[in-house]
Every structure is written in structure tokens, then in C-alpha cells.
Amino acid sequence: MTNSTKIATLSLNPAIDQTARVPEFTAGRVNRVEQEQSDAGGKGVNVASFLADFGPRVAATGLLGAANAEPFVALFARKGIEDRFVRLPGRTRVNVKIVDPILDQVTDINFPGLEPHPDDLLRLTETIDSLCADTDWFVLSGSVPAGVHATIYAELVTRLKARGKQVVLDASGAPFAEAVGRGPDIIKPNIEELSELVGRPLKGRAEVLAAARSLVEQGVGLVAVSMGAAGALFVERDGAVFATPPAVKVKSTVGAGDAMVAGLVVGTLHGLDLAGRARLATAFSLGALCELGPNLPGAEVVESFAARVQVSALDAVA
Numbered sequence: 001m002t003n004s005t006k007i008a009t010l011s012l013n014p015a016i017d018q019t020a021r022v023p024e025f026t027a028g029r030v031n032r033v034e035q036e037q038s039d040a041g042g043k044g045v046n047v048a049s050f051l052a053d054f055g056p057r058v059a060a061t062g063l064l065g066a067a068n069a070e071p072f073v074a075l076f077a078r079k080g081i082e083d084r085f086v087r088l089p090g091r092t093r094v095n096v097k098i099v100d101p102i103l104d105q106v107t108d109i110n111f112p113g114l115e116p117h118p119d120d121l122l123r124l125t126e127t128i129d130s131l132c133a134d135t136d137w138f139v140l141s142g143s144v145p146a147g148v149h150a151t152i153y154a155e156l157v158t159r160l161k162a163r164g165k166q167v168v169l170d171a172s173g174a175p176f177a178e179a180v181g182r183g184p185d186i187i188k189p190n191i192e193e194l195s196e197l198v199g200r201p202l203k204g205r206a207e208v209l210a211a212a213r214s215l216v217e218q219g220v221g222l223v224a225v226s227m228g229a230a231g232a233l234f235v236e237r238d239g240a241v242f243a244t245p246p247a248v249k250v251k252s253t254v255g256a257g258d259a260m261v262a263g264l265v266v267g268t269l270h271g272l273d274l275a276g277r278a279r280l281a282t283a284f285s286l287g288a289l290c291e292l293g294p295n296l297p298g299a300e301v302v303e304s305f306a307a308r309v310q311v312s313a314l315d316a317v318a
């Protein structure tokens with residue numbers, strides 16, 4: 001990685017994540033919150049925040065409500081992230097994350113978000129074009145708000161690849177399906193998102209591997225399929241590995257996938273082989289699981305997690 005490498009993350013639909021710790025959370029009854037925390041988040045913001053903890057120059061862009069931008073501005077200032085968000089009138093959505101430490105599960109309530117005006121999207125395109133002057137990588141992450149066409153990621157991947165940029169895509173549904181054939185360098189669906197993309201439930205590693213390989217054949221550089229506590233599968237043209245995480249004490253699973261995306265970018269910048277990238281990406285996820293909010297523990301802790309990740313060549317385990 002050179003010191004001048006710059007990465008921009010794009011969040012069309014950022015969120016303030018309101019985390020509530022509720023032991024034995026139960027739908028349909030009164031639940032009491034034991035502890036709460038509020039963090040600037042959303043997939044692209046999280047990726048920017050994890051990357052900034054690990055060194056490269058980072059810019060964050062996208063669409064942000066002007067009326068409640070303070071937590072984002074504070075995060076960017078604290079982590080040295082260049083703030084290139086286009087401001088919209090109104091408030092960024094607040095997503096609710098209910099963490100149940102007894103049943104060991106997280107319930108996500110994600111709101112639709114602010115609908116941009118076509119002029120806002122024009123300003124965003126101008127910002128992305130101007131970022132192209134000094135940015136090597138673009139990470140496009142998260143849901144697409146109402147009022148934005150489902151082809152937006154497809155158009156952006158094509159535009160950025162035509163300019164020689166590295167492009168990472170972490171999306172779902174129609175916007176993901178539209179863009180996947182445009183040659184992104186890295187994609188990171190979770191198993192549900194991949195099942196939706198291929199239009200059938202995927203059972204077992206062999207089926208996941210076959211689905212991921214078909215995307216590599218369509219021109220995706222690296223497909224990482226995350227499967228929660230079971231681990232993740234990483235496939236590129238020349239190989240496939242499965243990375244199994246050690247059992248850890250989880251504070252919250254929110255942002256684990258975003259950390260994996262950040263780890264894949266850092267691993268690629270460091271020139272790691274596929275097993276090394278799988279190991280580092282999983283270690284980033286483990287780091288995120290042990291913190292609330294989009295933060296990683298120190299490099300030594302991430303490295304100690306990396307040493308405990310089991311990586312196996314996939315032909316041996318499929």
C-alpha cells in the first residue's frame with residue numbers, strides 16, 4: 001500500500017444507528033432498554049470508519065440529511081475522513097438495532113431513508129467525478145433510497161471502471177442484480193443476498209461455491225460470501241477458500257459485513273494472496289463484533305484475531 005492510496009466510500013442511504021440493549025427481547029410485549037448508544041452509520045460510512053482505523057486516506061460521499069448531520073461530522077473529524085457528502089434538506093434516517101445479549105441475537109429495523117431530488121443526484125455525480133481525480137478505489141455500499149433508480153450502481157460501476165478505478169460493491173436486491181454484471185472488482189453479498197441474486201435458496205458450501213463461481217465467470221474479480229458465525233467463502237478466478245472465525249464474545253453483529261469489506265480492501269492494498277485477504281477480512285469482522293459502533297480495536301488485536309482464523313482451500317472442504 002502506498003501512502004497516497006485514497007479510497008472513497010459511497011452511501012446513498014446512510015443511517016444513524018440507534019442501538020438498544022434489551023435482554024430477552026420479545027416482539028409483542030413491553031421491552032425495557034438496559035443500555036443505549038447512537039452512532040453515525042450506514043454501510044459506506046461504516047466502511048470508511050473501519051478503513052480510517054487502519055491507515056489509508058479515506059473520503060466519504062453520498063447523500064446526507066442536513067438537519068441531523070452532527071454525528072457524521074464528528075465521526076469524520078475524529079477519524080480524519082474527508083467529508084464529501086452532498087447535503088439534502090431533512091433528516092437522515094435513524095435505524096434501530098436491538099441487541100439481545102441473552103439470546104445472542106440482533107434485530108434490525110431499517111427505515112427507508114430520505115428521498116433525494118434529481119438535483120441532489122446531479123451534485124453527487126459531480127462530486128464522484130471530482131473525487132476521481134485523486135481516488136483509486138470506490139466502495140459502493142448499502143440500500144438505494146426511494147427516488148433513485150435501481151440502475152444507479154450499474155451506471156456507477158461502468159463509469160468508474162471506464163476510468164480505471166477499483167470498484168467494490170456491497171448491495172442487495174435489484175440495484176445489486178443490475179450492477180453485478182458490470183465487472184466490479186469485489187462484491188460481498190451475505191448468503192441471503194446471494195440466494196436472492198441467483199433466485200434460489202443456497203444450502204451448503206458446495207452450492208454457495210457454485211453460485212459464487214458463476215459470478216466470477218460473469219466478470220466479478222472476487223466474490224466474498226459472508227455466512228454469519230459460520231464464516232465466509234472467498235472465490236476468485238484462481239482459487240477459493242473458506243475462512244472460519246474463532247468463537248468470540250460478540251457485542252453487536254452490526255457492521256460485521258462492512259468491516260469485512262474494509263478488510264478486503266486493506267488486504268488487497270497490502271498485496272496479500274487470497275488466503276491472506278480472507279484471513280484479514282475475517283479478522284476485521286471479528287474486531288467489529290467486539291466493539292459497538294463502526295470501530296476496530298488496535299492493530300495488535302486485529303492481528304491476533306487473524307492468527308486464529310482457520311482458512312482452508314475450498315476444494316478440500318466443499
Ligand SMILES: Nc1ncnc2c1ncn2[C@@H]1O[C@H](COP(=O)(O)OP(=O)(O)O)[C@@H](O)[C@H]1O
Nearest residue numbers: 190226227228229231232245250256257282285
Ligand atoms: N457471531 C459471530 N461469531 C463469529 N464471527 C461472526 C459472527 N457473526 C459474523 N461473523 C463474522 O463476520 C462476517 C460478516 O458477518 P455477516 O453477518 O455474514 O455479514 P452481514 O452483516 O453483511 O450480513 C462473517 O463472515 C463472519 O466471519
Ligand SMILES: O=P(O)(O)OC[C@H]1O[C@](O)(COP(=O)(O)O)[C@@H](O)[C@@H]1O
Nearest residue numbers: 041042043095142143255256257258
Ligand atoms: O443500507 P441498508 O441495507 O438499509 O443497511 C443499513 C444498515 O447497515 C449497517 O451498515 C450494518 O451493515 P452490516 O451489518 O451488513 O455490516 C448499519 O449501520 C445500517 O443501519
